[in-house]
Amino acid sequence: MIENPLPTLNLTFKKQTGKYHVVAGAFRIEENADKKMNQLREQGFTPTDLGVNKYGLHIVAYSSHENRLEAKQSLRDVKNSQNRSAWLLVKEMEN
Secondary structure: OOOOOOOOOOOOOOOOOOOEEEEEEEEOOHHHHHHHHHHHHHOOOOOEEEEEOOOOOEEEEEEEEOOHHHHHHHHHHHHHHOOOOOEEEEOOOOO
16 A cells, blocks of 8 residues: 655746846737746746736846845846846836
């Protein structure tokens, strides 16, 4: 008799929090935002879907941070290695 056939996996996913977001792009079409999220995951990022802004654009972030200086460093790293057009958005996350 097998008591525990599969080992318990302790998978934790870090919820992105904070009000400082390193933005990868803003997309009019939701499928394009989803595609960008998948690309960022494949590149090792933990992207954040920031929702739709007042202009109807779906905002996708490389990462979100609680600390402004940490966010600025992340932005510099992304601009130097991934996307020179990345920018910093300051927006409180809604729960």
